[in-house]
Amino acid sequence: MVEENPYQPPAHVEATVAGMAIHRILFSFKGRIARTTYWIFSLPVNVAIAVLYDRFLTLAEIRQSSLTRSALPPATPDSDAIAIPWLVAGMVLAYLPLLWMKLAVLTKRWHDQDRSANWLVVTFIPMVGMVINFLECGCNPGTRGENRYGPNPVSDPEERTLRTPVTRPRGARNRSYKEASKPSGR
Structure with missing residues (x-):
């Protein structure tokens, strides 16, 4: 009798976020993602880019200081x-x-707003691109329902309840706060 290891995940299981595999979120240009998914993946990538940029500037300063140390080129x-x-x-x-x-x-976030990936050109405009991407991709909700890029990625029940009107349960009476706080005499 062969026993399976209970601590080993099944081979067919993929790591997913909001119903989409992580490798598809990070490497595919197809589909749509919600704002929360955008922030979950956008922040670490942007931090890593900023760290690399900082290291590059540090190396440039080291190189500049090594060039200005001496007027003559080094023998070795x-x-x-x-x-x-x-x-x-x-x-x-x-x-x-x-x-x-x-x-x-960013492409998937633009797709969520039913816009093409041509809006990525905005990303390469210094400062203006950051502001537009922040406002449009990070703050604006996507289009409701299905669009030409795929189904609605919002699967969070809280976001759905914020969009649907609050209704009273069937058979509920209209009572004011004072009436509701009084003990019923039944």
Whole structure:
């Protein structure tokens, strides 16, 4: 008799967020995602991009300071001069997948608003692009129901209840607060 390991997940199970596989959220340009999914994936990617950018600026300062130390070129190659191009190449290679993830998440968010991926051009406008992406992708809700890019990604019951009107249960009486707080004499 062969026993299965109860701590091993089944092989067919994918990690999903809001009904979509994580690798599809980060690497595919098809479909729609809700605002919460956008923020869950957008914030870590943007933080990683900012950290890489900060490291790149630090390396640029190191390189600039090593060039201004002496008016004459060094007789032997400086360790900074050898290491910096490799570090920059590594940063560029790390930046490319992060940029892909950022653009994929933004595309799906634009799709949720029934807009094409052509709106990604806005991303590359300095400062203005950040503000437009924040307001349109991070704050505005998507289109209700199905659109040309797929079904509505909102599966959160709280968001649905915020959109539907509050109705009184069948058979409920119209009573004021004072009447409701009085004990009933039955």
